[in-house]
Amino acid sequence: MKRIMVTGSNGLLGQKITDLSLLDPEIELIATSVGPNRHPVKSGYTYEELDVLDPIRLDELVAKYHPNAIIHTAAMTNVDACELDHEKCYALNVKSVENLIKVSQNTDIQLIHLSTDFIFDGEDGPYAEDAEPNPLSYYGQTKLESEIILQNSSCNWAILRTIIVYGIVNDMSRTNIVLWAKAALEKGEPINVVNDQWRMPTLAEDLAQCCLLAVKNNAKGVFNASGKDLMSILEIVERVADYYGLDKSLINPISAESLNQAAKRPKKTGFILDKTIKELGYQPHSFEEGIAFMEKQINAINNMKK
Template structure:
C-alpha cells in the first residue's frame, strides 16, 4: 500500500513512519528538511500544506492509496492569538489536501482532537455533539466538517493529550516536565480539575494504522484508556521514578492564566475502536515505562 503522511516531523508523524517503514511505499512529508532519524523504508518529500499548488502536485504525482493527515497547529494559546495562521494550517490546508485526494481517490484519515468539545459531559463517545470553547477547537471542528462533506472515503481519528518522545527531544510532555522538575528539587503546581485520557503517541500511531488497514469509515476515538487529571499523572510519574511527591502541589485551574479556555473534562469512551479495530491502548503507567526505556 502507498501511504502518504503529512506532518512527519511531528511526534505522531515520527511514530507513524517508524511503525510503517518498510511495510509498503511510505511517503513522509513535512515543511522543510527531514528530521527523522530513520533513513530506510520510506521516502521523504518536503511539502508546505498551506500551498495549494504544491499539495495538488505532490498528491497527483504520488497518487497514494491512503493519506494520514497529522499536520496541524496544536499550540492552543498560539491558535488563540494568531487566528489567521491557525485557520490557514488547520482548515485551509485540510481543504487543499481533501481537494487533491478527491482527484486521486485516496482514502483520507484526518487526526482531530478532544478540544472540539466543551468538557461539560466527558468522557465522550464518537456521536457526542461538539461545542468548542477555544479557537483551536473551532479550527479542528471546521476541518472535520471539510473532511465529512467531501466525496472521499474518509475517517477521523480523534485523540486526547498525546505524549511521547520525539527523536530530537523537540517537545516536552507532562512526564518529562515532572521528572525533570522533581529531580532538580523544584516544587511544582499541578491542576486537579482538568480530566483527560492521555494518549501514548505509539498507541495513537497504531490506532491510525489499524484504521487505514481496515479502511475504517467515520469517526473513531483513539486515545488512552485511563481518565486522569494532571495532578494524578504527576503523582504516578513521581511514583514510577521514585521521586519526592511532596514537591507536587495540588491546585485548581484558577491558579493559572491561560490565553485560551480549556475544556474541564473530556476523555474518550473507546468501545467502538476496541470492537471494530482491535485497538488496545496501554495504561498510563505502561506509557511512562515506554518513555523511560526510550530515555536510556
C-alpha cells in the same frame, strides 16, 4: 501493499508512524513535513519537504506518488498560541484540510484526519463519537470546523480524535506533560499542576498504530483514539512521580482558573473507546505501561548520545 503519505512527519506522531511503517513490509511510506527530515533513520521510506498550505506542491506530490491514503498529522496544537493568532491557527487547522480534500476527493485516496477532545466543553465526559461538540477555545473551534468540512466532502475520510499525546523521539521540537513533569521533578523544581481537569493521556505509539489500523481497515467515520486511563492532570503528574520514585511534595495543586491562560480548557473530557477497539482492533496501553515503553526509548536515546 499500501502507499501512505503522512503530513507533519517531523512531529512526534509523524515520527512514530514512520517507526511503525519501517517494521511493516506491507506499507510504503511517503513522509512529508516542513524543513529537512528529522527522523534519525533516512532509508526504507521516502521523505519529501511539504508545506500543506502550498496546494501546488501538494498536487505535485500526490500526482507523483498516487498514495492509497493520506494521514494528516500536521496542525497547530498549542491551544494558547491558537487563541492569540487566529489567522495562523485557521490556516494550519482548516485551510490545510481544505487543500487535502481537493487532492483526495474524486479519487480513491483515503484521507485520515487527526482531531481532538477540545471540540467538547468538558461538561459531560467521557464522550462517545456521536456526542454533541461545543468547543471552548479557538483551537477547538478550528478542529471542529475541519471535521465538519471533511464530513461534508466527497472524500473517503476517517477522523481520529485523541487526547494529550506523550512520547519521546530523538529530535523533539516540543515537550509533553510526561517529559515536562519528569524533567522538573528530577531537578527538584516545584511545579504547579491543575487539579480540576480530567484527561486520558495517549501514548504516541498507540495513536500511530491506530492511524495505520484505520488505513488497513479502510475505516470511514469518526473514531476515538486515546489512552484508556481517565485521570486528573494532577494524577497524571503524580503517577509520573510514583513511577520514577520522585518527590511528590514538589507538586503544588492549583485550579485551572488561577493560571489565567489565554484559552479556556474543557473540565473533563475522556473518550469511550469501544467502537475503535471493536472495529479497528485498537489496543491502547495503560498509562504505566506507556511510561515504561517510553522509558526504554529514553534510555536508548541516551545510550546513543554517549
